[in-house]
Amino acid sequence: TPTLPRPKHPRVFVVANQKGGVGKTTTTVNVAMGLALGGLNVLVIDNDPQSNASTALGIEHPVGTPGTYETLVEGDPIMAHAQQSPHSPNLHVLPATIDLAAAEMELAVMQGREARLKHALEQYLEQSGADYVFIDCPPSLGMLTLNALVASTEILVPIQTEYYALEGVTALLGTIDRVKGNLNDRLELTNILLTMYDKRTNLSKDVAAEVRSHFKKQTLATEIPRSVRIAEAPSFGQTVLTYQPRSEGAVAYASVAEEIANQVETKE
Ligand code: ADP
Ligand code: MG
Numbered sequence: 001t002p003t004l005p006r007p008k009h010p011r012v013f014v015v016a017n018q019k020g021g022v023g024k025t026t027t028t029v030n031v032a033m034g035l036a037l038g039g040l041n042v043l044v045i046d047n048d049p050q051s052n053a054s055t056a057l058g059i060e061h062p063v064g065t066p067g068t069y070e071t072l073v074e075g076d077p078i079m080a081h082a083q084q085s086p087h088s089p090n091l092h093v094l095p096a097t098i099d100l101a102a103a104e105m106e107l108a109v110m111q112g113r114e115a116r117l118k119h120a121l122e123q124y125l126e127q128s129g130a131d132y133v134f135i136d137c138p139p140s141l142g143m144l145t146l147n148a149l150v151a152s153t154e155i156l157v158p159i160q161t162e163y164y165a166l167e168g169v170t171a172l173l174g175t176i177d178r179v180k181g182n183l184n185d186r187l188e189l190t191n192i193l194l195t196m197y198d199k200r201t202n203l204s205k206d207v208a209a210e211v212r213s214h215f216k217k218q219t220l221a222t223e224i225p226r227s228v229r230i231a232e233a234p235s236f237g238q239t240v241l242t243y244q245p246r247s248e249g250a251v252a253y254a255s256v257a258e259e260i261a262n263q264v265e266t267k268e
Pocket of ligand 1: 197226
């Protein structure tokens with residue numbers, strides 16, 4: 001039985017911020033693992049040709065491994081290529097390889113190009129009993145990210161707690177507005193996570209306060225500390241939650257998973 005509440009309806013998150021290196025992938029894999037370790041069924045879609053999420057979740061993905069590219073471009077079902085994580089039986093991953101880089105161009109000339117992931121995901125959700133889906137995105141607002149924005153209902157934005165933190169978010173808000181008015185009315189920016197927080201510096205405190213005042217409702221109470229354990233876990237094919245479960249970073253990500261799980265109506 002799960003220790004975290006199970007949502008009545010599956011929740012689909014896109015983890016987005018078109019700035020690179022702000023903690024998108026780290027947040028995707030650790031929040032997903034936190035929910036899975038809490039007993040919930042979780043799918044991670046690796047939607048970045050860098051395939052860092054696949055690596056961090058311990059999924060083998062040599063060139064030729066079928067995954068997100070085959071779903072987006074060839075129309076394969078997600079179920080056909082999702083792999084179970086070696087670290088949790090209820091965490092599945094649709095892997096990416098560098099091949100996905102070509103999808104950006106190939107999608108541009110395809111029918112219904114913005115909604116291909118959405119259709120695949122609808123089918124998967126009917127078949128799988130997933131409670132949560134997290135889509136990790138590249139640091140750009142191209143066709144891959146657009147497909148993720150159209151397939152999702154919630155946006156989780158990691159913000160690095162540093163100078164100009166809000167700058168990237170402004171561009172993202174513009175994109176969200178265009179997608180909402182056009183391709184996906186249900187999309188909402190529901191969660192902002194402050195990452196790489198350094199509690200010793202005034203800068204971190206000031207930026208955190210600024211983000212919280214702009215996004216009162218959306219900013220999660222938990223801040224993710226800057227932590228070597230978090231950064232080194234992927235080189236062991238792990239999330240920090242399985243690699244160093246008692247470290248400060250693991251405790252913080254577990255607490256984020258719990259905050260998110262407690263946001264909605266639940267079913268027994
Ligand atoms: P993005 O997906 O937005 O490009 P990543 O999640 O890959 O960002 O993070 C960028 C780099 O920072 C990675 O090397 C990652 O391991 C490291 N990192 C992420 N979060 C933390 C943290 N809280 N503390 C220390 N290093 C972190
Ligand atoms: Mg990334």
